[in-house]
Amino acid sequence: MTPGKKLQGLVAATVTPMTPDGQINLSVIRQYVDYLVSEQNVKNVFVNGTTGEGLSLNIQERKQLAEEWVCQGKDKLDHVIIHVGALSLPESQELARHAAAIGASAIAVIAPFFFKPTNKGELIAFLQKVASEAPAVPFYYYHIPPLTGVTIRVEELLDGIKEQIPTFQGVKFSDTDLLDLAQCINKNEREQFVFLYGVDEQLLSALAIGANGAVGSTYNYLGRKTNLMLQAFAKPDLALAQKYQFLTGEFLNFVIKLGFGVAQTKAVMTFVSGIPMGPPRLPLVDASEEFIVKAKAKLDSIVWPDGD
Numbered sequence: 001m002t003p004g005k006k007l008q009g010l011v012a013a014t015v016t017p018m019t020p021d022g023q024i025n026l027s028v029i030r031q032y033v034d035y036l037v038s039e040q041n042v043k044n045v046f047v048n049g050t051t052g053e054g055l056s057l058n059i060q061e062r063k064q065l066a067e068e069w070v071c072q073g074k075d076k077l078d079h080v081i082i083h084v085g086a087l088s089l090p091e092s093q094e095l096a097r098h099a100a101a102i103g104a105s106a107i108a109v110i111a112p113f114f115f116k117p118t119n120k121g122e123l124i125a126f127l128q129k130v131a132s133e134a135p136a137v138p139f140y141y142y143h144i145p146p147l148t149g150v151t152i153r154v155e156e157l158l159d160g161i162k163e164q165i166p167t168f169q170g171v172k173f174s175d176t177d178l179l180d181l182a183q184c185i186n187k188n189e190r191e192q193f194v195f196l197y198g199v200d201e202q203l204l205s206a207l208a209i210g211a212n213g214a215v216g217s218t219y220n221y222l223g224r225k226t227n228l229m230l231q232a233f234a235k236p237d238l239a240l241a242q243k244y245q246f247l248t249g250e251f252l253n254f255v256i257k258l259g260f261g262v263a264q265t266k267a268v269m270t271f272v273s274g275i276p277m278g279p280p281r282l283p284l285v286d287a288s289e290e291f292i293v294k295a296k297a298k299l300d301s302i303v304w305p306d307g308d
């Protein structure tokens with residue numbers, strides 16, 4: 001891993017490989033790292049988040065996964081970010097201490113989502129208690145209101161946050177409210193914070209407003225194509241960037257209509273990479289055979305501007 005290197009570009013939100021009987025399968029993570037780096041040109045990962053079913057794993061499993069990703073990513077990945085959010089504050093703190101001890105690049109925390117913070121002060125207090133357990137590790141707030149139900153706007157959260165959380169580094173922003181994102185970026189004039197966008201189907205809009213990069217599930221298997229979109233945007237060749245976004249959007253629009261979530265992401269990643277990611281854990285259930293056939297046919301039918 002590359003300490004101190006500024007986080008930008010794409011971050012794959014990793015799935016958690018499981019055996020057919022539902023145990024975590026650490027044995028394929030080495031191959032998974034190599035696949036991301038060599039086939040997708042993606043050198044950052046976000047582990048144990050939404051896509052990783054982090055909230056469906058027990059503490060022991062989360063620690064084992066974090067260790068394996070850090071270990072296998074050591075000389076190959078730039079950043080290994082560990083999601084350590086949990087409903088129980090002491091559990092989240094334990095995971096934060098563990099991530100620090102194993103040398104994770106950064107930690108991230110979602111808002112507690114059963115008893116929810118009702119205002120900024122309550123949310124910051126929770127985040128602060130976790131972040132302070134890892135005082136040398138960059139800290140990201142993981143904003144995902146569609147899943148947490150916590151809708152406190154990030155723009156509001158940022159005011160004075162560095163005083164309360166000295167390790168605060170930025171936000172993984174998984175919401176469609178681009179006004180909120182824009183206001184965050186507008187306030188970040190000294191560019192001290194990093195904003196990583198998390199709605200893959202509209203990343204180009206977030207880049208236009210100033211997002212530094214993206215964390216998402218689709219970068220597991222569309223990382224190379226999305227990197228080409230980033231390059232086109234930087235050039236700038238907006239028409240080409242739009243073409244990539246339209247095509248990744250075409251795939252997502254198609255699978256979302258069929259029913260698309262983490263189980264389906266595991267299935268797509270399995271057929272694209274050839275690495276067996278296994279089933280999801282209940283309450284999620286395996287993607288249907290029909291889904292897999294249709295999703296594969298759709299992906300194969302797309303003609304990319306780079307001729308693939």
Ligand SMILES: CC(=O)N[C@H](C=O)[C@@H](O)[C@H](O)[C@H](O)CO
Nearest residue numbers: 050174198199200201216217218
């Ligand atoms: C809710 C959810 O899982 N969001 C992911 C990350 O934030 C995204 O990467 C989506 O999977 C992706 O944008 C497809 O909708």
Ligand SMILES: CC(=O)C(=O)O
Nearest residue numbers: 013049050051216217
């Ligand atoms: C998408 C994302 O960042 C996550 O799975 O947590």
